[in-house]
Amino acid sequence: MGGYGDIQMIDENGIRMDGRKAGDLRPIEIETGVIPVADGSARVIWGNNHAVAAIYGPMEAHPRKIQRQDRAVLDVRYNMAPFSTSDRIRPGFNRRSREISKVTAEALESVVLVEMYPRSKIRVEIEILAAEAGTRCVGITAASVALAHAGIPMTDMVVSVASGKINDVVVCDLNKEEDNYGEADLPMGILPNSGELVFLQMDGDLSQEEFQKAWDYNMNAAQGIHEIMVDALKGGES
Amino acid sequence: MAIPLVPQLLRAHLAELAEQNHRMDGRGQWESREIELQTNVLPNAEGSAMVTMGDTIVYAGVKFQIMTPYPDRPNQGGLMCSAEVRPVAGRNWEAGPPSPESIELGRVVDRGIRESGCIDVDGLCIIPGEKAWQVILDLFAVSDDGNLFDAFALAGIAALRTAIVPEVKYEVSDSDRPLPISKTPIMCSYHKVGGRFVYDADGKEELGGDERIHITLGDDDNVHSLQKGLKGIFTANEFAEIMEHAKSRCGELRDLVHGGE
Numbered sequence: 001m002g003g004y005g006d007i008q009m010i011d012e013n014g015i016r017m018d019g020r021k022a023g024d025l026r027p028i029e030i031e032t033g034v035i036p037v038a039d040g041s042a043r044v045i046w047g048n049n050h051a052v053a054a055i056y057g058p059m060e061a062h063p064r065k066i067q068r069q070d071r072a073v074l075d076v077r078y079n080m081a082p083f084s085t086s087d088r089i090r091p092g093f094n095r096r097s098r099e100i101s102k103v104t105a106e107a108l109e110s111v112v113l114v115e116m117y118p119r120s121k122i123r124v125e126i127e128i129l130a131a132e133a134g135t136r137c138v139g140i141t142a143a144s145v146a147l148a149h150a151g152i153p154m155t156d157m158v159v160s161v162a163s164g165k166i167n168d169v170v171v172c173d174l175n176k177e178e179d180n181y182g183e184a185d186l187p188m189g190i191l192p193n194s195g196e197l198v199f200l201q202m203d204g205d206l207s208q209e210e211f212q213k214a215w216d217y218n219m220n221a222a223q224g225i226h227e228i229m230v231d232a233l234k235g236g237e238s
Numbered sequence: 239m240a241i242p243l244v245p246q247l248l249r250a251h252l253a254e255l256a257e258q259n260h261r262m263d264g265r266g267q268w269e270s271r272e273i274e275l276q277t278n279v280l281p282n283a284e285g286s287a288m289v290t291m292g293d294t295i296v297y298a299g300v301k302f303q304i305m306t307p308y309p310d311r312p313n314q315g316g317l318m319c320s321a322e323v324r325p326v327a328g329r330n331w332e333a334g335p336p337s338p339e340s341i342e343l344g345r346v347v348d349r350g351i352r353e354s355g356c357i358d359v360d361g362l363c364i365i366p367g368e369k370a371w372q373v374i375l376d377l378f379a380v381s382d383d384g385n386l387f388d389a390f391a392l393a394g395i396a397a398l399r400t401a402i403v404p405e406v407k408y409e410v411s412d413s414d415r416p417l418p419i420s421k422t423p424i425m426c427s428y429h430k431v432g433g434r435f436v437y438d439a440d441g442k443e444e445l446g447g448d449e450r451i452h453i454t455l456g457d458d459d460n461v462h463s464l465q466k467g468l469k470g471i472f473t474a475n476e477f478a479e480i481m482e483h484a485k486s487r488c489g490e491l492r493d494l495v496h497g498g499e
Contacts, residue, residue, distance in 0.1 A: 059329070082299065082322070087301075091322055126326075130281050138448055
């Protein structure tokens with residue numbers, strides 16, 4: 001969190017720089033079947049974030065050492081394309097993308113019925129083609145839709161969304177400026193049918209009350225995003 | 239790229255089809271798949287394009303950096319072109335450092351654009367000997383069903399031709415300007431499949447085919463880059479036939495690029 005508190009990002013009427021109210025999401029569009037060679041795929045355009053996710057598998061797990069006798073492993077890669085940000089990113093893994101890949105895999109492994117595919121792996125490839133803010137949430141959401149599109153059995157889809165704090169006001173779904181100069185960020189991975197969580201991170205500074213408010217914003221937003229995900233799966237090409 | 243077990247049955251089938259002058263998906267020998275080109279598709283790139291050729295889908299994005307000009311060319315900026323085929327693009331592409339295949343892709347596309355002289359490198363100089371613009375063209379595949387070369391080259395030149403130099407952001411001047419670019423080099427690729435060359439091979443034809451030849455032609459049909467890839471032998475007559483086709487096809491694709499601007 002940058003914490004440059006002197007930048008005014010929300011006015012006295014509670015209207016944010018992009019015209020949203022505190023609890024509003026950016027526009028979200030989801031399409032399935034966007035990568036024809038994959039077993040399942042999805043594209044999520046969420047504000048100015050563009051993410052695609054592809055699923056390959058279940059397939060034989062190699063190298064052998066990653067095999068598990070009783071379940072499938074999820075081989076998740078989150079990556080940002082070199083042209084996805086304001087300053088070009090040098091290709092290749094970095095510490096940030098490794099961590100996001102890890103927590104994404106752990107979130108998705110919590111819902112995929114991995115016991116059905118012992119000794120196999122399911123590849124989950126998440127590519128951020130344009131980044132605004134909240135790319136890990138966009139990536140997890142895209143991967144969930146792609147897994148469902150690939151017909152991988154799951155107990156639920158993971159809906160991921162973040163809320164945070166700007167100018168001491170708790171708001172939902174931070175955009176780029178709000179993420180850069182805001183005071184807190186709380187991304188969550190929510191199972192919309194049960195209200196359970198499989199992914200949780202936070203950084204910044206929130207009082208107990210502010211934290212609860214951000215939590216509630218995420219829980220509410222997840223229901224709306226889930227509807228868009230389901231619509232995409234119903235309407236998308238098979 | 240991990241090559242699956244050599245599909246002998248596929249090779250035999252492709253040879254049979256070639257004898258009857260057929261292709262697996264019903265195309266003619268010199269026929270391409272349906273092509274779609276969209277520009278300005280990525281909000282954070284200074285120029286961008288997406289190309290769809292059948293089930294092959296690629297993006298190209300242009301970014302800029304300030305560089306120190308090379309000592310022997312103090313008045314010129316530069317171009318850097320790199321191609322990435324990440325595992326998202328297909329089950330045979332693996333994670334890790336760039337594979338020889340993706341390095342070849344980037345370098346062949348780079349040569350076609352560079353040698354055509356389409357970018358006015360003198361127009362990229364900011365302070366002679368001190369500062370110049372480096373144009374970075376990143377080619378990024380999301381779905382590989384064959385002929386990434388042509389898809390990358392087409393997306394690359396379309397992205398460059400719509401790129402805006404971010405002079406304001408880098409405090410070089412008080413207004414952005416289009417990248418100085420005047421020509422439209424176009425690549426056409428041919429694969430030997432079932433004993434004869436075909437245009438715009440798809441993934442299966444690449445898998446069951448032999449050598450490939452890439453030709454980049456400029457606006458006046460001048461030849462700017464050639465590359466023969468993979469194991470195989472070809473004759474002068476075969477090459478002449480390919481070149482004849484490339485001359486007409488490059489013109490059509492150039493019109494496609496210009497039509498999208």
